[in-house]
Amino acid sequence: MERIGWQEKWTLRYAVAGLVFLAMSGFEGTLMRTQLTAPEALRGMEAALNMIRPVAHEPSSAELFYGMLTVHPVVGIYGFVYMCIMGAFYFLVPFLLQKEIRHKRLVPVNFALQAIGVLTCWMSGFFGLFNAMYTLYWPLPVSYDRVPLVGSVAFAVGAAVIMVNILLFSYNMFSTVLSRSNPRSYSFWQFLRAAFGIPHLMRLFGKEDTTAVNLDYNGLPVFIVAVGRGSIDTVINALVLLTAGGLILIYGLSALFKTPLDPSAVDALVYKNWFWWGLDMVADGNALMYTAGVWYLLIPLLVNRKLYGESVVRTVIMADLLVSLGVWSHHLLGDRAQPLVMRLLSGQFITWGEFFTMGLTIFAALMTIWQARPVKFTPALKFVLGSILGFIMGGAAGLIQANVGLNLVFHNTQWVVALHAHTFLLTGVGMLLFAVIYALIPMLTKLEIRSQWLANVHFWFWIVGSVVMAYAMGMAGSRGMLRRTIYPLPNPYQPYLAVAMVSALLMTVGFVAFLVNIVGTLGWANVLSLVVPERWLTPRSGLAET
Amino acid sequence: MDREERIWFGVLILVFLVFNAVTLSPLVPWQKWLLWSHPTPDKRVSIEIENYEIHLPPEGIEVWVGEFVEFVATSGDVTYGFGVFRPDSTMVFQMQVMPGHENSILWKFDTPGTYDVRSTEYSGPRHPEMFIENAIQVIP
Numbered sequence: 001m002e003r004i005g006w007q008e009k010w011t012l013r014y015a016v017a018g019l020v021f022l023a024m025s026g027f028e029g030t031l032m033r034t035q036l037t038a039p040e041a042l043r044g045m046e047a048a049l050n051m052i053r054p055v056a057h058e059p060s061s062a063e064l065f066y067g068m069l070t071v072h073p074v075v076g077i078y079g080f081v082y083m084c085i086m087g088a089f090y091f092l093v094p095f096l097l098q099k100e101i102r103h104k105r106l107v108p109v110n111f112a113l114q115a116i117g118v119l120t121c122w123m124s125g126f127f128g129l130f131n132a133m134y135t136l137y138w139p140l141p142v143s144y145d146r147v148p149l150v151g152s153v154a155f156a157v158g159a160a161v162i163m164v165n166i167l168l169f170s171y172n173m174f175s176t177v178l179s180r181s182n183p184r185s186y187s188f189w190q191f192l193r194a195a196f197g198i199p200h201l202m203r204l205f206g207k208e209d210t211t212a213v214n215l216d217y218n219g220l221p222v223f224i225v226a227v228g229r230g231s232i233d234t235v236i237n238a239l240v241l242l243t244a245g246g247l248i249l250i251y252g253l254s255a256l257f258k259t260p261l262d263p264s265a266v267d268a269l270v271y272k273n274w275f276w277w278g279l280d281m282v283a284d285g286n287a288l289m290y291t292a293g294v295w296y297l298l299i300p301l302l303v304n305r306k307l308y309g310e311s312v313v314r315t316v317i318m319a320d321l322l323v324s325l326g327v328w329s330h331h332l333l334g335d336r337a338q339p340l341v342m343r344l345l346s347g348q349f350i351t352w353g354e355f356f357t358m359g360l361t362i363f364a365a366l367m368t369i370w371q372a373r374p375v376k377f378t379p380a381l382k383f384v385l386g387s388i389l390g391f392i393m394g395g396a397a398g399l400i401q402a403n404v405g406l407n408l409v410f411h412n413t414q415w416v417v418a419l420h421a422h423t424f425l426l427t428g429v430g431m432l433l434f435a436v437i438y439a440l441i442p443m444l445t446k447l448e449i450r451s452q453w454l455a456n457v458h459f460w461f462w463i464v465g466s467v468v469m470a471y472a473m474g475m476a477g478s479r480g481m482l483r484r485t486i487y488p489l490p491n492p493y494q495p496y497l498a499v500a501m502v503s504a505l506l507m508t509v510g511f512v513a514f515l516v517n518i519v520g521t522l523g524w525a526n527v528l529s530l531v532v533p534e535r536w537l538t539p540r541s542g543l544a545e546t
Numbered sequence: 547m548d549r550e551e552r553i554w555f556g557v558l559i560l561v562f563l564v565f566n567a568v569t570l571s572p573l574v575p576w577q578k579w580l581l582w583s584h585p586t587p588d589k590r591v592s593i594e595i596e597n598y599e600i601h602l603p604p605e606g607i608e609v610w611v612g613e614f615v616e617f618v619a620t621s622g623d624v625t626y627g628f629g630v631f632r633p634d635s636t637m638v639f640q641m642q643v644m645p646g647h648e649n650s651i652l653w654k655f656d657t658p659g660t661y662d663v664r665s666t667e668y669s670g671p672r673h674p675e676m677f678i679e680n681a682i683q684v685i686p
Contacts, residue, residue, distance in 0.1 A: 060671060062671040062672070062673075062674065063671045066668070066670075066671050066673075131670070131671055133668055137624070137625045137667070138625075139623075139624055139645070140624045140625065140668075140669065140670065143623065143624055143670070145670075146624070146669070146670030146671065146672075147670070264645070264646060267646060268625060268644045268645050268646055268647070269644055269646075269647055272644075309547070309548070309551055312547055312551055332642075334627070334640060334641055334642045334666075334667075335641070335642045335644060335649075336641045336642070336649045336650055336651055337642075337644050337647035337648070337649055348566070349566070352562050352566070355558065355561070355562060356555075356558055356562075359554070359558045360551070360554070360555065360558075363551070363554045367550065399565070403569050404569075404570070404581070405569045405570065405574040405576065405577045405580075405581070406569060406574070408576060408639045408640065409637045409638075409639065409640075411640060411642075411666070412627060412640070412666050412667060413637070479635065479636055480631055480632075480635045480636040480637040481635075482629075482664070482666055484668040484673065485664075485668075485673065485674050486674045487674070488674075491635070492634065492635050493635075
């Protein structure tokens with residue numbers, strides 16, 4: 001029996017749960033891709049599932065498709081990505097600070113609540129047919145002639161559980177970091193001043209802010225700074241989405257108790273600005289900062305060299321926080337009701353701030369590797385490089401669509417969702433999380449990754465599959481194919497859909513190679529020991545807690 | 547910042563300036579009138595959308611090549627989209643149609659022919675049905 005620490009075991013549990021959610025999200029993605037390619041192909045499965053769906057009528061294929069499409073990103077982002085991030089940070093933050101997590105009891109609580117919240121949302125779409133999409137444009141989520149009332153309430157409850165849980169996780173992160181860097185008491189405003197990097201700015205001008213909580217300099221590792229800064233975005237995201245979810249819940253419960261409220265009481269444009277301001281804190285905020293932080297941590301470890309340009313990197317992390325607060329209007333470039341000055345400033349110019357912050361981040365990452373030559377291309381380093389490619393591709397596509405002129409022909413097309421969003425998520429964030437898993441397993445368990453060949457199969461199938469799928473659908477988007485639209489056959493997008501389907505299968509092969517390798521590395525007994533109580537296992541099997 | 551970082555930062559600034567200058571300039575055809583000249587429309591076309599149905603003017607939409615047409619769309623319930631597509635399904639332009647607001651866009655067609663209209667924003671499970679073939683006739 002391998003003996004590992006309590007925290008390490010929980011990190012592995014988070015990783016396993018995250019991978020299960022990735023498999024769920026991928027399976028749903030494949031089902032939807034199948035439906036787009038051959039709309040009749042899933043009829044048998046639909047009929048079987050309809051027998052256990054708690055809805056009054058026989059749902060149409062479109063209702064099933066849009067129910068799945070609504071929860072697909074929730075499972076992918078709040079299931080896979082957040083689970084893996086929580087698990088990794090719960091190990092790495094105390095490891096780097098040489099200090100235990102401040103509130104250890106929250107670790108299993110976060111695990112359970114995240115899983116419950118994601119599964120509730122998933123069931124609201126997959127079984128309850130809630131279909132208002134993750135964008136939840138007002139008043140669609142409360143238009144009960146289009147979305148099922150019970151599904152809407154269930155989705156809002158699930159989302160609220162997720163958001164409250166994320167707030168608890170962020171509190172634990174801040175609490176752990178701050179208890180190390182500044183054991184004194186501090187006020188909320190002192191904390192906010194530090195969080196937004198005011199002491200760092202003052203230092204640039206030769207002044208010391210001695211009363212502020214330290215979040216950004218005086219010895220904290222760059223990774224911790226990035227986690228701290230990214231968690232500001234995480235908190236804002238959770239609070240804003242909680243208000244939106246709360247609003248939907250109030251309307252839902254009112255309708256449920258036969259006292260429906262008037263949806264026109266809420267202005268759709270104000271709501272959309274508020275919602276996207278918060279939602280973008282994930283897409284253009286914490287995702288970039290957490291990613292940068294993980295690159296800054298992993299790359300020096302993997303190539304055994306100090307991070308290049310560390311002082312610039314710390315400033316970049318702070319700048320990225322400010323940029324993320326102002327970019328949301330790039331999601332409203334198609335809204336002619338949004339003032340032009342907002343579309344130009346927030347939508348286009350401030351969005352380019354990310355070009356600078358990510359440009360400098362990637363430069364620092366690549367220069368660190370370059371200066372460390374010759375380097376050993378371990379699986380983790382290969383996946384880090386793959387993730388950098390994903391962020392370059394996804395970022396370039398994002399800048400093209402976040403343009404007042406070009407958005408006119410790209411908005412809501414497959415370009416946005418494939419070449420930008422899925423490249424970011426599958427090639428960028430996905431490969432980064434695989435890199436973290438490849439790097440952390442030996443650290444956590446003292447076991448070496450078993451098969452380099454399987455790791456290579458995973459790498460090549462995943463990167464080729466994700467890039468080709470993104471390009472195929474991106475090309476379909478540039479030819480006018482809309483996202484969230486089922487086209488009857490025949491349609492001009494079928495060749496692109498066929499290529500994307502094959503690419504999805506390539507990614508599946510890569511993912512299976514990864515799972516086989518990880519299970520082979522850990523052994524079945526160890527994997528089982530993550531979910532089965534220790535006393536049920538024989539003394540010689542499983543990962544026991546020290 | 548060391549020398550390499552300064553050079554790289556300069557490259558980033560250059561890309562930012564060139565890309566934005568080009569895409570905001572009249573090199574992107576529609577920027578001529580949407581961003582710079584703001585001409586008075588020759589024609590105004592009202593579109594009402596409600597309950598998954600796009601209501602075009604009863605007389606149809608006929609415009610001349612080169613004339614400026616203002617499309618004004620309103621929604622009676624949820625957010626829709628108003629997109630104009632060529633017969634080969636490529637997009638000419640689009641805008642969101644948000645309830646409670648007047649949504650308008652000025653356009654100048656440069657190629658004669660017929661164009662399709664499709665809702666470009668998801669509005670519920672019947673969203674894919676919101677398609678009108680040959681909705682706009684552009685006369686040479």
